[in-house]
Amino acid sequence: MITPDLNQKSANIADPVLKVSNLAVSFGRGRYLAVRGLDFDLNQGEVVGLVGESGSGKSMTAFSLMGLLPFGAALDSGSVIFQGRELTTLPPKERRSVCGLHMGMVFQEPLTALNPVLTIGDQVSEIFRYRMGYSKAQAQKMAIELLGQAGLPNPASTLKNYPHRFSGGMRQRVVIAMALALSPQLVIADEPTTALDPTIAAQVVLILKTMSEQRQTAVLFITHNLRLLTGLTSRVLVMYAGLIVEETKGDFSDPLHPYTRGLMNALPPLPSSGQSKRLAPIAGHPLSPDERLNGCPFEPRCPERLGVCATVCPPLTEKSGYGRVRCHLYYHA
Amino acid sequence: MLNLENVSKSFKPPSSFGRELLSLISRKEIGGSVHAVRGLSLRVKPGQILGLVGESGSGKSTLGRIMCGLYRPNTGKVVFEGRDLDSLNKKERQRLSLKIQFMFQDPASSLNPRIRCGAALSEGLVIHGLGNRLERREKVCHLMEEVGLSPKLIDRYPHQFSGGQRQRLSLARALSLDPSLLIADEPASAIDVSIQAQIINLLLDLKAKRGLTMVLISHDLPLVCLMADQIAVMYGGLLMEVFPRSLLGQVDHHPYVKALWASADFASSQKITLEGEPPDPLNPPPGCPFHPRCLEAVDICASLCPPMLPLGSDHFCACHLRK
Numbered sequence: 001m002i003t004p005d006l007n008q009k010s011a012n013i014a015d016p017v018l019k020v021s022n023l024a025v026s027f028g029r030g031r032y033l034a035v036r037g038l039d040f041d042l043n044q045g046e047v048v049g050l051v052g053e054s055g056s057g058k059s060m061t062a063f064s065l066m067g068l069l070p071f072g073a074a075l076d077s078g079s080v081i082f083q084g085r086e087l088t089t090l091p092p093k094e095r096r097s098v099c100g101l102h103m104g105m106v107f108q109e110p111l112t113a114l115n116p117v118l119t120i121g122d123q124v125s126e127i128f129r130y131r132m133g134y135s136k137a138q139a140q141k142m143a144i145e146l147l148g149q150a151g152l153p154n155p156a157s158t159l160k161n162y163p164h165r166f167s168g169g170m171r172q173r174v175v176i177a178m179a180l181a182l183s184p185q186l187v188i189a190d191e192p193t194t195a196l197d198p199t200i201a202a203q204v205v206l207i208l209k210t211m212s213e214q215r216q217t218a219v220l221f222i223t224h225n226l227r228l229l230t231g232l233t234s235r236v237l238v239m240y241a242g243l244i245v246e247e248t249k250g251d252f253s254d255p256l257h258p259y260t261r262g263l264m265n266a267l268p269p270l271p272s273s274g275q276s277k278r279l280a281p282i283a284g285h286p287l288s289p290d291e292r293l294n295g296c297p298f299e300p301r302c303p304e305r306l307g308v309c310a311t312v313c314p315p316l317t318e319k320s321g322y323g324r325v326r327c328h329l330y331y332h333a
Numbered sequence: 334m335l336n337l338e339n340v341s342k343s344f345k346p347p348s349s350f351g352r353e354l355l356s357l358i359s360r361k362e363i364g365g366s367v368h369a370v371r372g373l374s375l376r377v378k379p380g381q382i383l384g385l386v387g388e389s390g391s392g393k394s395t396l397g398r399i400m401c402g403l404y405r406p407n408t409g410k411v412v413f414e415g416r417d418l419d420s421l422n423k424k425e426r427q428r429l430s431l432k433i434q435f436m437f438q439d440p441a442s443s444l445n446p447r448i449r450c451g452a453a454l455s456e457g458l459v460i461h462g463l464g465n466r467l468e469r470r471e472k473v474c475h476l477m478e479e480v481g482l483s484p485k486l487i488d489r490y491p492h493q494f495s496g497g498q499r500q501r502l503s504l505a506r507a508l509s510l511d512p513s514l515l516i517a518d519e520p521a522s523a524i525d526v527s528i529q530a531q532i533i534n535l536l537l538d539l540k541a542k543r544g545l546t547m548v549l550i551s552h553d554l555p556l557v558c559l560m561a562d563q564i565a566v567m568y569g570g571l572l573m574e575v576f577p578r579s580l581l582g583q584v585d586h587h588p589y590v591k592a593l594w595a596s597a598d599f600a601s602s603q604k605i606t607l608e609g610e611p612p613d614p615l616n617p618p619p620g621c622p623f624h625p626r627c628l629e630a631v632d633i634c635a636s637l638c639p640p641m642l643p644l645g646s647d648h649f650c651a652c653h654l655r656k
Contacts, residue, residue, distance in 0.1 A: 053526065170610070197388035197389055198552065198597060199388065199606075199607045200610070201596065202606050203606055203607070206606055227597070262527065263526055266526050266527050266530035267555070268533070268556045268558070269555065269559065270597065278534060279533055281527065281528070281529075281530035282528075285495055285497070285528070
């Protein structure tokens with residue numbers, strides 16, 4: 001068993017757990033650009049949201065961080081530094097040992113993330129046996145404890161059952177338990193509640209939150225549901241057309257970028273707000289991945305565009321008191 | 334306009350030799366029926382939007398299909414404009430589609446990929462023998478403009494449209510026969526937030542312009558509260574509460590409605606996180622379907638299913654504690 005020496009704690013606590021710079025992913029030898037250059041970092045124990053519409057490249061970001069890019073997709077550039085170690089140039093075998101032990105992933109569809117022909121017990125205790133070298137009995141005991149933490153009723157009898165016997169919410173609890181089994185430093189949750197009903201989604205988010213807090217695990221929470229993130233995350237990265245357009249507060253209290261503000265206005269208001277105003281949709285369609293950027297990706301749909309927006313893509317600049325924003329409106333101010 | 338009286342619908346798995354044999358050997362029934370809708374009454378008022386909210390498996394889509402005659406209920410009556418749908422003969426049934434139209438959830442799978450947009454939109458007109466070829470084409474162009482698509486796109490195939498445009502197409506198709514009742518099953522759940530608002534506004538505009546009556550089926554409570562005049566909440570194949578939008582938050586709601594509301598509003602201070610799972614439609618619990626998860630359940634809830642009782646004008650609630 002190869003275990004890279006990541007637990008040395010040589011890295012300073014203040015150093016980010018994950019530092020991503022200029023990450024770009026494309027399909028078809030650079031014809032379709034899924035991710036066009038991302039820069040962000042995650043601190044220890046921090047929950048950060050990543051929101052975007054379909055096609056904005058949020059899932060491809062998750063896959064490239066885990067080294068799970070599908071066939072046909074390639075990493076064009078960029079570096080992923082995880083605990084002071086460059087992941088993109090790591091040989092596959094060593095990279096594999098980082099995943100699971102130090103990085104976990106919660107997938108969108110729990111049914112496809114679990115193996116249908118193995119019992120839940122086999123799949124959960126496998127982590128302890130393979131990574132930690134535990135005996136079968138020991139691993140079983142750990143698995144029962146873990147599933148109990150994830151809120152599964154009678155975990156001991158659960159172990160003997162197959163995934164199809166469980167509802168979507170229960171399966172997602174199992175997947176979350178597996179991702180957090182070895183107390184990794186980072187968990188990437190790719191739309192963990194999209195396949196679930198609202199009341200079940202609330203349960204699952206709560207489990208993910210408490211389990212990651214207990215373990216001091218940083219979470220990158222990817223979703224298209226803006227409402228889900230309020231109260232869960234400290235910061236939110238908003239993606240559009242493969243770029244981060246804004247890094248804002250977790251509760252979306254002061255969005256700056258016209259796209260983020262547009263999204264907030266396009267959401268049906270909460271029942272508690274009591275208002276029934278007309279929604280303000282964002283006109284037009286998102287940038288398609290085979291289009292090249294001439295200026296700002298949001299320029300064709302932006303109600304506040306300036307002359308410069310069509311030709312120059314604004315850089316992601318720090319705005320004190322707010323976060324970072326990629327918009328000419330705030331560049332010179 | 335449309336009245337549902339004590340409607341229920343269950344689905345049986347197709348009988349197979351293997352299952353029969355297994356039932357014989359084990360001496361118990363294998364593969365019971367799925368109780369999707371378990372006896373509920375509902376009234377759709379003309380010119381209003383009725384919002385039907387529920388989680389997956391609550392029977393809301395089945396109810397929508399019963400409303401437009403796609404499914405025949407096992408028991409109960411569906412009365413549309415004074416006539417029982419069950420009493421109609423085949424020809425009258427076909428004529429029904431001039432009055433009631435259904436808009437499907439996923440536009441990508443409800444549009445035939447090999448049929449051009451123009452042909453898909455005029456299919457209803459052809460079936461009912463309305464107009465000649467030129468008139469139909471003109472009508473289709475008009476429809477496309479009405480839903481915000483350029484008539485130039487009339488000869489395109491569905492795959493050449495984006496998700497939002499496809500949803501506009503399926504709306505145009507549903508409106509092609511000028512129905513008086515439109516049943517929209519999750520019209521905005523398959524599309525992104527920024528496009529979703531466009532479709533919602535379009536639906537509201539068309540409703541105002543054409544005086545449509547609509548049934549909006551959705552799992553998204555904020556969306557339904559925005560659009561609907563009357564809100565009906567389903568759980569486990571039964572109605573939990575029916576109330577006008579103006580009463581939202583003003584009255585003591587059913588515990589499930591409260592929980593659903595809390596799950597939509599993550600920022601709210603009072604969090605209600607429900608334990609457990611929605612009921613198994615194969616084997617629904619006795620009594621109130623919500624009692625195993627209910628935070629206010631009392632003894633009677635487990636044995637007796639509460640009836641829908643009026644609490645005010647247009648406000649009905651099925652709860653033992655709210656009478």
